[in-house]
Amino acid sequence: MLSLADILIVVAFVLYSIGVGLRSRAKASRNLEEYFLAGRTLPGWKAGISMAATQFAADTPLLVTGLIAVAGVFSLWRLWIYAVAFLMLGFLLAASWRRAQVLTDAEFTEIRYGGGAAAVLRGFKALYFGTLFNCTVLAWVLFAAKSIAEPFLLWHQWLPEWCFLPFVTLIQWIGVPLATNPGGEMVWVLSANNLISILAIVAVTALYSTTGGLRSVVNTDILQFALMMVATAVFAWIVVGEVGGLAALPDRIADLFAAGRTIDGISPDQILAFDPWNAKGVTLPLLAVFALQWLVQLNADGTGYLAQRSMACRSDTDAKQAAIVFTVAQVLVRSLLWLPLGLGLLLLFPPDPPALDPHATAPLAQLTAEREMTYVRGIAETLPSGFKGLMLTAMLAALASTVDTHLNWGSSYWTNDIYKRFFCPLVLKREPDPRRLVWVARAANLLILAIALLIMTQLSSIRMAWQTSLLLGAGMGIPLVLRWLWWRMTALAEIAAVVVSLVLAPVLLLTLPATDDDALRLLIMALVSSAAAVVTAWLRGPEDHAVLQAFYRRVRPPGFWSPIARSLDMPDDGPHRLWIGCLMTATAAVSLFCLLVAIGSWLCGSPAPPWAPSRTLYLWTLAIVGFALVPVWWRAAFQSRQW
Numbered sequence: 234m235l236s237l238a239d240i241l242i243v244v245a246f247v248l249y250s251i252g253v254g255l256r257s258r259a260k261a262s263r264n265l266e267e268y269f270l271a272g273r274t275l276p277g278w279k280a281g282i283s284m285a286a287t288q289f290a291a292d293t294p295l296l297v298t299g300l301i302a303v304a305g306v307f308s309l310w311r312l313w314i315y316a317v318a319f320l321m322l323g324f325l326l327a328a329s330w331r332r333a334q335v336l337t338d339a340e341f342t343e344i345r346y347g348g349g350a351a352a353v354l355r356g357f358k359a360l361y362f363g364t365l366f367n368c369t370v371l372a373w374v375l376f377a378a379k380s381i382a383e384p385f386l387l388w389h390q391w392l393p394e395w396c397f398l399p400f401v402t403l404i405q406w407i408g409v410p411l412a413t414n415p416g417g418e419m420v421w422v423l424s425a426n427n428l429i430s431i432l433a434i435v436a437v438t439a440l441y442s443t444t445g446g447l448r449s450v451v452n453t454d455i456l457q458f459a460l461m462m463v464a465t466a467v468f469a470w471i472v473v474g475e476v477g478g479l480a481a482l483p484d485r486i487a488d489l490f491a492a493g494r495t496i497d498g499i500s501p502d503q504i505l506a507f508d509p510w511n512a513k514g515v516t517l518p519l520l521a522v523f524a525l526q527w528l529v530q531l532n533a534d535g536t537g538y539l540a541q542r543s544m545a546c547r548s549d550t551d552a553k554q555a556a557i558v559f560t561v562a563q564v565l566v567r568s569l570l571w572l573p574l575g576l577g578l579l580l581l582f583p584p585d586p587p588a589l590d591p592h593a594t595a596p597l598a599q600l601t602a603e604r605e606m607t608y609v610r611g612i613a614e615t616l617p618s619g620f621k622g623l624m625l626t627a628m629l630a631a632l633a634s635t636v637d638t639h640l641n642w643g644s645s646y647w648t649n650d651i652y653k654r655f656f657c658p659l660v661l662k663r664e665p666d667p668r669r670l671v672w673v674a675r676a677a678n679l680l681i682l683a684i685a686l687l688i689m690t691q692l693s694s695i696r697m698a699w700q701t702s703l704l705l706g707a708g709m710g711i712p713l714v715l716r717w718l719w720w721r722m723t724a725l726a727e728i729a730a731v732v733v734s735l736v737l738a739p740v741l742l743l744t745l746p747a748t749d750d751d752a753l754r755l756l757i758m759a760l761v762s763s764a765a766a767v768v769t770a771w772l773r774g775p776e777d778h779a780v781l782q783a784f785y786r787r788v789r790p791p792g793f794w795s796p797i798a799r800s801l802d803m804p805d806d807g808p809h810r811l812w813i814g815c816l817m818t819a820t821a822a823v824s825l826f827c828l829l830v831a832i833g834s835w836l837c838g839s840p841a842p843p844w845a846p847s848r849t850l851y852l853w854t855l856a857i858v859g860f861a862l863v864p865v866w867w868r869a870a871f872q873s874r875q876w
Contacts, residue, residue: 235385235621235622235625236618236619236621236622238618238619238622239618239619239621239622239625240622241622242619242622242623242625242626243622243625243626243629246456246460246626246629246630247437249453249456250437250438250441250449250453250633251437251440251441253441253445253449253452253453254440254441254442254443254444254445254449254453255441255444255445256445256449257444257445257446257448257449257452258444258445260272260446260448261444261445261446261447261448261449261671262668262671263667263668263671264667264668264670264671265336265645265648265649265653265667265670265671265674266336267446267448268446268447268671268674269336269337269446269447269541269545269641269645269648269649269674270336270447270541270544270545271446271447271448271451271545273331273544273545273546273547274545274547275451275542275545275546275547275551275555276546276547276551277546277550277551277552277553277554277555277558278554278555278558279451279455279555280451280542280543280545280546280551280552280555280558280559281542281554281555281556281557281558281559281562282454282455282458282558282559282562283450283451283454283455283458283542283634283638284538284539284542284555284556284559284563285458285558285559285562285563285567286454286455286457286458286461286631286634287454287538287634287635287638288559288563288635289457289458289461289563289567289631289634290374290377290631290632290634290635291374291377291378291381291628291629291631291632291635292373292374292376292377292632292635293631294465294571294574294608295377295380295605295606295608295609296605297309297312297571297575298571298574298575298578298604298605298607298608299601299602299604299605300601301504301572301575301576301579302504302575302578302579302584302601302604302607303499303600303601303604304499304513304514305499305503305504305505305506305512305513306504306505306506306507306572306833306837306839307503307506307507307508307509307511307512307513307515308512309568310523311522311523311526313564313568313826313829314523314524314526314527315526315527315530315532315564316527316560316563316564316822316825316826317527317528317818317822318527318528318530318532318533318534318535319539319556319559319560319563319564320556320557320560320817320818320821320822321527321534321814321815321818322534322535322539322543322556323552323553323554323555323556323557323559323560323818323870324553324556324557324813324814324815324817324818324821324866324869324870325791325810325811325814325815325818326534326535326543326717326791327535327543327546327549327552327553327555327556328549328550328552328553329717329788329789329790329791330535330540330543330544330552331543331544331546331548331549331552332549332787332788332789333544333787333788334544334787335544336544336645336649337359337541337645337646337649337650338358338362338536338537338540338541339355339356339358339359339362339363339646339649339650340355340649340650340654341540342354342355342358342724342727343355344783344784344787344788345716345722345776345784346723346724346776346780347776347777347780348724348776348777348780350723350724350725350728351724352654353724353728354724354727354728354731355650355654356650356651356654356655357728357731358646358650358731359646359647359650359651360646360651361731361735362531362536362537362646363642363643363645363646363647363650363651364643364646364647364681364684365705366531366705366706367639367642367643367646367681368643368681368684368685368688369685369688369705370639371635371636371639371640371643371681371682371685371688372685372686372687372688372689372691373689374632374635374636374639375431375435375636375685375686375689376689377632378427378430378431378434378632379411379412379413379427379430379431380413380605380606380609381609381625381628381629381632382426382427382430382431382434383412383413383423383426383427383430383609384609384610384612384613385613385621385625386426386429386430387426388400388425388426388429388430389422389425389426392429397425397429400425400428400429401421401422401424401425403425403428404421404424404425404428405421407690409690410424411423411424411427411428411431411690412424412427413606431686434629434632434633434636435636435682435686437633438632438633438636438637438640439640439678439679439682441453441637442636442637442640442641442678443640443674443675443678444675446641446671446674447541447545447641449637450634450637450638450641451545453630453633453634453637454634454637454638456630457627457630457631457633457634458562458634460623460626460627460630461627461628461630461631462566462567462570463623463627464620464623464624464626464627464628465567465570465571465574465624465627466570467616467620467623467624468574468611468612468615468616468620468624469570469571469573469574469577471615471616471620472574472577472578472581472611472615473573473574473577475577475581475615476577476580476581479573479836479837479838480838482573482576482577482580482837482838483501483505483837483838485580486501486504486505486576486579486580487501489501489579489580489583490504499513500513502840504576504579505576505837505838505839505840506839506840507830507833507834507839508830508841508842510842510843510844511840511842511843516752518752518753518756519752521752521756522752522755522756525756525759526755528710528711528714528759529707529708529710529711529755529756529758529759529763530706530707530709530710531705531706531709531710531713532706532710533709533710533711533713533714534710534713534714534716534717535556536709536713537642538638538639538641538642539556539559541641541642541645542555543555543556550871550872553870554870554871557821557866557870560821560825561825564825564829565825565828565829568829568833569829569832569833569836572833572836572837573836573837576837578607578608578611579604579607581607581611581615582607582610582611584600584603584604612624612625612628639681640678640681640682641678643677643678643681644674644675644677644678644681645674647673647674647677647680647681648670648673648674648677649670652665652670652673652677653665653670704738704741704742704754704755704758705734705735705738706734707734707755707758707759707762708730708731708733708734708737708758708759708761708762708763709727709730709731709734709762710759710763711759711762711763711766712726712727712730712762712763712766712767713727715766715767715770717790717791717792718790718791718792718793718811719770719792719793720775720781720792720793720794720796720797721770721771721774721775722766722770722774722775723769723770723773723774723775723776724776725769725770725773726765726766726767726769726770726773726774727766729762729765729766729768729769730762730763730765730766733761733762733765734758734762737757737758737761737762738758741754741757741758742754778797778800781797782797782800782801785797785798785801785803786801786803790807791807791810791811791814792807792808792811793807793808793811794807795807817865817866817869817870820862820865820866821862821866821870823858823859823862824858824859824860824862824863824865824866825859826859827855827856827858827859827862828855828856828859828860830855831852831853831855831856831859832856834848834852835852
């Protein structure tokens with residue numbers, strides 16, 4: 234039950250967010266560049282923290298808690314490996330994204346390629362990524378909202394019957410229970426509670442994000458990220474203290490498993506392992522996915538809201554810094570809070586022995602969903618008044634920071650790449666007024682929300698939605714990177730990759746449905762789609778020479794563009810810039826991963842790999858290497874010189 238202090242903290246955050254949106258309304262209403270890119274005035278640190286706030290979604294700590302419990306710490310490498318893509322964005326591509334001077338990555342296709350195929354690809358991406366992919370991710374974020382809200386937002390106790398009962402009637406008419414336990418006695422009352430909570434959350438988020446545009450999104454993201462970091466640190470401190478402190482974690486986990494309260498036969502060392510030698514169920518396909526997932530995913534080159542933040546920066550240096558700040562905050566800092574917290578929650582709320590019988594038929598997805606909910610249960614049962622309100626506000630803020638970004642980003646496709654690019658010239662036969670476009674963008678937010686809410690009712694767990702979104706994007710990563718590095722890439726090649734992904738995804742989901750086949754599905758999707766793109770580019774490429782010259786002169790992409798550079802009498806420094814960018818990406822990745830494993834292993838009491846001479850020597854070596862490399866990539870990140 235929330236206290237008055239808890240409620241006041243939540244209300245204060247809501248009022249602040251609405252105020253930020255209203256203060257930015259005048260500037261955002263001028264044109265689409267002000268609305269979607271904040272007039273291209275963002276400093277790098279602000280853009281980077283905004284990226285981190287979006288990724289620090291309310292559903293992600295639930296996902297991490299579930300993964301640690303059922304698959305161990307090593308399973309989180311599937312999330313951590315994205316650091317390579319984020320660092321590559323910073324050191325290699327962020328400045329080029331900004332120099333492109335476009336509003337969306339879909340618009341980028343028409344300056345990279347040109348012609349009818351590029352126009353088709355632009356419209357296709359706007360619909361595919363702006364609607365299907367974006368709304369699916371938004372739906373999974375809203376799915377997490379009901380898990381967070383249900384224990385705390387008890388509308389049936391606060392509202393009079395005449396106000397509450399219509400929501401019960403509505404949810405029964407829809408016929409889709411929104412309670413976390415659809416078979417419970419109060420399913421329709423709790424579903425109505427959750428419906429009101431979700432509608433209230435999206436109403437507040439839509440209000441400030443649609444009025445103030447990206448400025449309000451970024452300014453609220455700064456507070457949201459700070460709240461989430463402070464609240465998570467307090468939560469982790471209390472939970473770990475409840476189970477005996479950091480030093481007690483390994484022994485307490487060993488005791489838990491000695492009592493037979495384990496999941497799917499996983500051992501204590503496997504739960505704590507950072508390395509594949511101690512982890513459970515590691516196969517070559519799984520290692521291949523963990524190693525390549527940064528490349529075989531939709532955001533491999535920053536496509537989406539990461540590119541949007543890069544394009545909104547005030548300089549090329551700020552665009553680079555944004556991605557680096559984002560990576561450090563996202564992969565290193567927040568993970569070091571979540572690791573002991575996830576293990577502490579496993580000890581504080583141990584698995585139920587009957588559900589862990591060797592002959593139990595409960596699917597892994599169900600067990601994972603149960604473990605995900607221990608995060609919310611920990612907030613409800615361990616935090617005192619005031620801190621509970623702080624954590625609830627932080628969770629709602631994290632939810633809002635993801636929802637506002639996906640609304641703003643998704644509506645940019647609908648407005649700039651569908652309405653302005655196609656509907657106005659082909660149907661209305663006129664150029665749209667800049668202020669009218671902003672109102673179209675605001676209306677698009679509401680349509681995106683409606684689609685996401687419909688999709689949300691079909692999700693069975695956060696993890697399932699996460700895996701599905703990974704599969705849909707797996708075939709696009711390599712072609713998206715190649716369009717920057719290889720002058721022969723074509724619009725038809727990208728179309729081939731998208732079409733193959735759409736056709737192959739349902740086939741793989743039907744033929745390889747088991748959880749153990751996730752890695753194989755992703756590898757097949759990436760290989761087949763990328764091969765289709767490369768073959769198409771080789772047979773039908775390159776694009777028109779004049780289009781490529783204009784693109785190279787405008788963007789100065791890294792990579793292999795020698796024929797185009799020579800035709801323009803410009804220096805062919807693309808391979809050199811590619812080499813330096815990749816070197817800095819690798820250096821920063823090694824540094825961050827060494828620090829993550831060293832500090833994380835110390836916090837959690839994780840074992841060293843069997844080949845290490847001693848655990849102490851192993852951890853000290855990682856820490857020294859990690860810290861020694863920091864000055865190298867830090868200097869490269871914050872110098873103004875561009876490669």
